[in-house]
Amino acid sequence: MTESRNDFIRGTLEMLVLRVLDFGPMHGWGISERIQSLSSDALSFSQGSLYPVLARLQSEGLVTTEWARTENNRRAKYYRLTPQGERKLLAEHANWRRLRTAVDWIMEGAG
Amino acid sequence: MTESRNDFIRGTLEMLVLRVLDFGPMHGWGISERIQSLSSDALSFSQGSLYPVLARLQSEGLVTTEWARTENNRRAKYYRLTPQGERKLLAEHANWRRLRTAVDWIMEGAG
DNA sequence: CATTGTTCTATCGGTAACCGAGAGAACGAC
DNA sequence: GTCGTTCTCTCGGTTACCGATAGAACAATG
Numbered sequence: 001m002t003e004s005r006n007d008f009i010r011g012t013l014e015m016l017v018l019r020v021l022d023f024g025p026m027h028g029w030g031i032s033e034r035i036q037s038l039s040s041d042a043l044s045f046s047q048g049s050l051y052p053v054l055a056r057l058q059s060e061g062l063v064t065t066e067w068a069r070t071e072n073n074r075r076a077k078y079y080r081l082t083p084q085g086e087r088k089l090l091a092e093h094a095n096w097r098r099l100r101t102a103v104d105w106i107m108e109g110a111g
Numbered sequence: 112m113t114e115s116r117n118d119f120i121r122g123t124l125e126m127l128v129l130r131v132l133d134f135g136p137m138h139g140w141g142i143s144e145r146i147q148s149l150s151s152d153a154l155s156f157s158q159g160s161l162y163p164v165l166a167r168l169q170s171e172g173l174v175t176t177e178w179a180r181t182e183n184n185r186r187a188k189y190y191r192l193t194p195q196g197e198r199k200l201l202a203e204h205a206n207w208r209r210l211r212t213a214v215d216w217i218m219e220g221a222g
Numbered sequence: 223c224a225t226t227g228t229t230c231t232a233t234c235g236g237t238a239a240c241c242g243a244g245a246g247a248a249c250g251a252c
Numbered sequence: 253g254t255c256g257t258t259c260t261c262t263c264g265g266t267t268a269c270c271g272a273t274a275g276a277a278c279a280a281t282g
Contacts, residue, residue: 007122007268009210010239016217023222029259035217042213049240051261074249074258092119093218099120100211102153106127106146107204111134118239121268140230160269162232185229185278 006045013045014053015096018081018089021063027076028054054079062088117156124156125164126207129192129200132174138187139165165190173199 020026020034028050036044057063062085070076081089131137131145139161147155168174173196181187192200 006240008206009214010121010268011118012214013240016214019218027259028261038217038220039213042209043217046241046243047259047261048242048244048263052239055261070258072249072258075247076259095119096214096218098153100215102150103120103123103127103207104211106149106154107130107207109149117269121239124269138230139232157270157272158230158232159234159271159273163268166232181229183229183278186276187230 009043012096013049014057015089015092016043017050017053017057018062018085018092021079021081021085022089025066025078025080027070027078029076030070031079057085060084120154123207124160125168126200126203127154128161128164128168129173129196129203132190132192132196133200136177136189136191138181138189140187141181142190168196172196 016035017031020031020038023034026034028047031054032045032047032050054063057079058065061082063079063081065077065079067075068078127146128142131142131149134145137145139158142165143156143158143161165174168190169176172193174190174192176188176190178186179189
């Protein structure tokens with residue numbers, strides 16, 4: 001009921017997750033924190049959004065998983081980008097730039 | 112089944128429609144053509160997406176409608192931005208810039 | 223006149239992503 | 253032993269978008 005509407009940039013979550021994993025393997029909770037932190041809280045996603053994305057990425061072979069210990073000595077499932085994931089990231093980034101540019105062109109440009 | 116996925120910039124359609132109407136009153140079909148043309152075909156929406164948006168905008172008082180004749184002598188329902196619609200456009204544009212910048216920061220910036 | 227193409231409005235059911243709410247396990251700290 | 257924090261995961265609901273579809277009105281063609 002609050003004004004927040006994440007629908008605006010829907011579909012970017014997958015790309016952002018792939019991007020964070022491009023920095024190195026990370027667990028779900030850490031990915032979420034990373035996105036929120038890097039965006040200065042502009043972007044945030046509930047875990048009810050995150051885990052379905054991670055499961056989908058794995059089922060599509062874009063990431064692999066392994067259980068390990070975090071710095072805080074907790075069990076966590078680490079997600080690691082596969083070569084396919086890297087390619088997917090590049091493709092989604094290119095597509096994002098293309099659409100973003102088109103939107104900006106309309107929004108900023110002369111009629 | 113084709114590769115096209117508009118989900119990437121979901122929620123922008125409303126903003127784009129408001130923006131096109133900021134150029135002057137226009138009918139549904141023309142709005143659609145305008146968006147597609149201005150974006151060099153990068154952005155396109157089916158009419159099954161467009162009309163629900165227009166109906167919503169009207170019900171929220173962001174546009175008014177009036178029947179008139181087009182240059183081609185066809186009956187068409189022209190949509191005109193209200194002052195509330197103008198304000199909404201500004202707000203959505205600001206929000207878009209904020210989110211777009213956050214996404215770009217993560218995608219382009221250093222980890 | 224009949225037929226076809228173009229312009230234009232509109233609806234419906236399905237799909238898929240996101241979200242809030244919630245359950246639960248494991249570890250550290252007090 | 254209780255609490256807070258970290259971390260995984262599921263479920264049902266909502267909602268935007270889309271493909272398919274229907275159809276009216278006018279122009280142009282034969």
